[in-house]
Amino acid sequence: MAPSRRMRQQALKPKMNNNVRVRLQVKRVKAEMGKIREDQQRIREEQSKIRRRSGEIESQLDLLKKETEMIIKQTASTQIKLLLMFKILKARAGGYFTEAARLTYFLREYVVKERANASSVAVKKKHP
Template structure:
């Protein structure tokens, strides 16, 4: 009977060693995983900052584009009035040309028609 109990103890010892080894290995792996997660969080922060910069630039470009569209529309209105003034003068309609000239002046001053 002594022999059997010794065999059982011998069998238990390698299992304990392998369990300790596995636990140690898992701790090392968990440490690596923690480090990887830390790196990932840092990269996410950097990417988030870059995204914020890009979003601000996009907003600025939209505003600039809107201003350009408004200026283009304003210029087209002014050119249209100028063309009508020239036609009115060619046709001898000086009263109409005077009204259009006043309209052009008010549009150029930023006033509405």
């Protein structure tokens, strides 16, 4: 006797259920892959932002180093000038006027040289 129609439909149901399950699993996997792609894209964008920010920080660090170096040089120069002024005052108070005149001349020359260096630096900045 040939299988009845009902038997054939029952035999097809488990296959259809398996197909439906497989399709649902494929849909879930595709949805998860889509989410993963989005997450990876967000990660790439954040990495790019971090790289840019890192470059900005490095350039700021270089600028701060240059400024710090300049401040150190200015401080040293100021200390030299203060020392000379103090020695001039001491020499005058002690009555050593020739020593005071020599130190005054040296201080004047130092300031002229310092201003000349500052001018040349300003010119270099204007015309690289």
